[in-house]
Amino acid sequence: xxxxxxxxxxxxxxxxxxxxxxxxxxxxxxxxxxxxxxxxxxxxxxxxxxxxxxxxxxxxxxxxxxxxxxxxxxxxxxxxxxxxxxx
Numbered sequence: 001x002x003x004x005x006x007x008x009x010x011x012x013x014x015x016x017x018x019x020x021x022x023x024x025x026x027x028x029x030x031x032x033x034x035x036x037x038x039x040x041x042x043x044x045x046x047x048x049x050x051x052x053x054x055x056x057x058x059x060x061x062x063x064x065x066x067x068x069x070x071x072x073x074x075x076x077x078x079x080x081x082x083x084x085x086x087x
Contacts, residue, residue: 004082015069017041019086022069024060026080033077037061041068054079 004023007015018041027033037049048063054077069083 004084006080006082008078008080009071009073010078012072013070014041015071015081016065016083016085017068019067020065020069021084021086022061022063022065023082023084024058024062025054025082026058027054027056028078028080029076030054030056030078031076033073033075033079035074035077035079036072037063038070038072039063039065039067040070043070 009015022037034051034053036047036051039046039048046067069081071081073079
């Protein structure tokens, strides 16, 4: 298994502002939490997912992101993203 950088998020944020490979994410806790994943470094645009209502646990979500990783989180959600920086 490859190693990756990890980033814990509980609110809408830029996870990584450079190109990267998203491996997946681990939902630590949620109360009706949702997320949308974007290929962008600064603001919500270029969505690569619809609205996801994830269960607690590991979610494999392999994706090449050419601009960065931005996530929109709604309600209560604690999620750790695992990604590999590129370039």
